Amino acid sequence: MERRGFLKAGTAGFASLMAGTGLLSWSPRSQAATISKTYYVTAGTQTMPDGVSVYVKGFSDSAADLNVPATPIICQEGDTLSITVINRLSVTHNLVIGGLKAGDPPLASTGDIAAGGSKTLTYTIPTGKAGSYLFYDNKTSYNVLLGLHGGLAIMPAGKTDELYSGSPKFKENKQLFWIFNDIDPVLNRAVQQGTAIPTNLTPRYFTINGQTSLPPGAVGFDDPTRDAMANPMTKLEGLVGDRTLVRMLNAGMCSHAVHTHANHMEWLTDRGTVRPQVWKKDTLYLRNHLGKIDAIFPFEAPPDAYPPVTHGHFPMHLHDEMSQTAGGGMYMFGAMTEIIYK
Amino acid sequence: MGMKGGGGGGGMGSACYVYPGTPATPGRVTPDVTFRRGIYMNGSMTFDDGNSVPIWGFTDLDAGQGQMDGMGGGSFPSPAIRVTEGQIVHTELTVGMMWMHTIHHHGIEPSTENDGVGHLSWDVTGGTYTYQWQPKHAGTYFYHCHTNTPLHAEMGMYGGLIVDPKPTPGDPAGTKRAFYNGPIYDAEAIWVADEIDPAFHSLPWYAGTCGGDVGLNNLNPQYFIITGVDGANSALTHPGVAVTMPLGQTLLARYICAGFHPQKIDFGGLTVSVVASDGRPLPAAWQTQAIEAHSAERYDCIIKPTSRGTWTVTVQFLHWRTGAVMGTARTRINVI
Numbered sequence: 001m002e003r004r005g006f007l008k009a010g011t012a013g014f015a016s017l018m019a020g021t022g023l024l025s026w027s028p029r030s031q032a033a034t035i036s037k038t039y040y041v042t043a044g045t046q047t048m049p050d051g052v053s054v055y056v057k058g059f060s061d062s063a064a065d066l067n068v069p070a071t072p073i074i075c076q077e078g079d080t081l082s083i084t085v086i087n088r089l090s091v092t093h094n095l096v097i098g099g100l101k102a103g104d105p106p107l108a109s110t111g112d113i114a115a116g117g118s119k120t121l122t123y124t125i126p127t128g129k130a131g132s133y134l135f136y137d138n139k140t141s142y143n144v145l146l147g148l149h150g151g152l153a154i155m156p157a158g159k160t161d162e163l164y165s166g167s168p169k170f171k172e173n174k175q176l177f178w179i180f181n182d183i184d185p186v187l188n189r190a191v192q193q194g195t196a197i198p199t200n201l202t203p204r205y206f207t208i209n210g211q212t213s214l215p216p217g218a219v220g221f222d223d224p225t226r227d228a229m230a231n232p233m234t235k236l237e238g239l240v241g242d243r244t245l246v247r248m249l250n251a252g253m254c255s256h257a258v259h260t261h262a263n264h265m266e267w268l269t270d271r272g273t274v275r276p277q278v279w280k281k282d283t284l285y286l287r288n289h290l291g292k293i294d295a296i297f298p299f300e301a302p303p304d305a306y307p308p309v310t311h312g313h314f315p316m317h318l319h320d321e322m323s324q325t326a327g328g329g330m331y332m333f334g335a336m337t338e339i340i341y342k
Numbered sequence: 343m344g345m346k347g348g349g350g351g352g353g354m355g356s357a358c359y360v361y362p363g364t365p366a367t368p369g370r371v372t373p374d375v376t377f378r379r380g381i382y383m384n385g386s387m388t389f390d391d392g393n394s395v396p397i398w399g400f401t402d403l404d405a406g407q408g409q410m411d412g413m414g415g416g417s418f419p420s421p422a423i424r425v426t427e428g429q430i431v432h433t434e435l436t437v438g439m440m441w442m443h444t445i446h447h448h449g450i451e452p453s454t455e456n457d458g459v460g461h462l463s464w465d466v467t468g469g470t471y472t473y474q475w476q477p478k479h480a481g482t483y484f485y486h487c488h489t490n491t492p493l494h495a496e497m498g499m500y501g502g503l504i505v506d507p508k509p510t511p512g513d514p515a516g517t518k519r520a521f522y523n524g525p526i527y528d529a530e531a532i533w534v535a536d537e538i539d540p541a542f543h544s545l546p547w548y549a550g551t552c553g554g555d556v557g558l559n560n561l562n563p564q565y566f567i568i569t570g571v572d573g574a575n576s577a578l579t580h581p582g583v584a585v586t587m588p589l590g591q592t593l594l595a596r597y598i599c600a601g602f603h604p605q606k607i608d609f610g611g612l613t614v615s616v617v618a619s620d621g622r623p624l625p626a627a628w629q630t631q632a633i634e635a636h637s638a639e640r641y642d643c644i645i646k647p648t649s650r651g652t653w654t655v656t657v658q659f660l661h662w663r664t665g666a667v668m669g670t671a672r673t674r675i676n677v678i
Contacts, residue, residue, distance in 0.1 A: 182663075201663065202559070216361070217358075218359065254663045255662050255663075255665075257604075259448075259637075261451065261457055264451075264620060264622060277625040278625065279624055280622040281619060282448070282620045283638045283639045285604065285636035285639065288663065302451040302452060304451045304476055304477050305453040305456070306369070309454075312453055313454050313462045319602070319636070319637040320602045320603065320604075321491045321495060321558075322558060322662075324492055325558045328556055328557050328559050329549065329554050331359070331492060331550060338462075
């Protein structure tokens with residue numbers, strides 16, 4: 001039983017993500033910099049849409065927070081990352097930054113961080129590493145599923161509108177993460193209670209950036225601290241022409257089919273590898289086991305509207321529709337967000 | 343205009359978080375083509391082992407299929423919608439007051455009102471709503487109900503949606519192309535690969551919407567089908583699925599991943615030229631002998647066999663968590 005730092009995820013957990021526009025804000029520098037960040041490994045509970053309380057862990061902004069996922073980091077090639085992780089719990093944890101491409105070794109790791117201890121990871125980013133990364137705890141195979149994960153965006157040096165040097169362009173400061181997770185409370189409970197870790201998992205909750213969607217009429221609907229449809233870190237909101245880069249990371253156990261209404265996406269990378277050509281897709285296959293995709297949502301006027309329109313509300317949801325449920329029912333309380341043409 | 347639901351969220355009968363409505367279509371004009379769809383809620387499909395499950399779907403009211411009361415059965419998959427790019431299309435959906443459904447034309451990107459997503463517009467009940475849209479891109483799509491989707495799509499509420507290109511100038515009459523100035527084909531197959539979990543097929547249309555565990559997070563399919571035909575054996579020879587074509591002809595196989603788990607389709611040793619996906623031409627054709635796809639992806643495959651023979655096309659259905667092969671569905675390409 002891990003009792004230290006037992007927290008309740010909720011408004012406080014996401015408050016630090018709500019500053020500014022909600023999108024990843026980025027201003028390039030001519031000089032490399034050291035990007036320092038401290039995370040606290042904390043644990044607590046998160047209430048699911050059906051009222052079930054689930055034990056989770058996070059890389060949090062303070063000892064009093066419980067952030068799932070972690071506050072993201074954005075930096076550029078040439079920068080030095082200095083990430084300090086303070087383990088507030090009673091078992092060993094770590095933080096690794098996954099490799100750029102599937103099969104690559106991790107970029108960097110803190111190594112083991114004993115209960116109550118801390119470690120600092122220092123890593124200078126070489127050229128050629130621009131892209132989207134999941135950082136997570138791999139001390140066990142399941143820590144990432146408990147919530148110990150976050151997004152790292154490495155920009156090409158000096159660029160504001162490219163995923164990698166020479167990539168199709170997006171609009172400056174129009175980029176965000178969609179980090180997906182699948183939760184089987186049986187696993188979380190076993191970790192909390194120190195019992196045998198189950199291997200045959202059946203997820204019952206499905207999150208995007210740590211939240212589920214909440215449909216109109218639901219408690220918490222349209223509350224950005226609770227509703228993934230309303231969270232500015234998650235929803236796509238823009239005017240026609242606001243090309244937005246979406247960095248999709250799969251922290252969960254299931255593969256997913258990411259489906260946008262209103263526009264096809266421009267598919268740039270799969271598992272860190274740049275696609276040989278840009279395909280336009282309304283549905284993208286996001287692999288499990290730390291799969292990732294980068295794509296641009298072009299924010300073109302919905303092409304098939306008659307009469308033509310430039311405003312509207314649309315969903316992004318996973319088409320593996322089991323993921324659109326909570327607790328075995330409750331359609332629309334799953335991994336979905338909103339696409340808003342202002 | 344912006345919308346967020348129809349003020350729903352309370353229960354309607356035994357349903358929660360539904361948004362009933364049948365308003366007038368904004369900006370309605372006289373269409374070039376109209377499809378009139380009802381629903382059926384009492385169909386069935388019998389598998390090769392003799393077992394059967396209830397099936398729901400859409401009916402073609404102009405063909406005399408079904409009424410708005412939803413009783414009786416209908417074709418599975420639902421009758422296809424086939425249009426030409428640039429046409430103004432009306433899809434009229436009529437639903438009785440006992441149920442709620444929508445039509446989402448997957449991959450077609452119309453206005454919010456015509457997108458068929460209940461919580462962002464309305465769920466159709468007790469009347470008719472006319473979806474108005476104008477497809478701009480030829481290719482392979484499908485349409486499905488977007489109300490309580492994990493259940494309604496699994497129950498069979500989907501059909502093919504093909505957008506043919508405008509004629510390419512200079513083409514003889516009857517020339518068929520995958521897209522404008524795209525590859526020419528002679529024969530066509532529409533392979534809609536889906537999996538069936540009988541446990542889902544005994545639930546009411548609103549199952550789980552008010553809470554409670556009805557198992558919608560856990561699809562454990564027992565049957566694997568291609569275009570409504572059991573892929574265990576029947577699809578190997580069913581004339582609506584298996585292809586028989588003379589040597590020298592070109593086949594366009596439209597593969598639609600209509601299940602919820604990922605799939606892998608293998609063309610039995612044939613190399614196919616994938617020319618489009620999700621209703622968009624690829625910048626360059628992709629030569630492959632197999633495609634991995636996930637729910638709702640579509641791939642348009644040009645196949646030009648160079649000899650006579652029979653090739654078995656196999657779809658593997660892969661568990662979304664473990665990747666294990668849960669089952670397979672097979673059909674054939676016979677070149678004579």
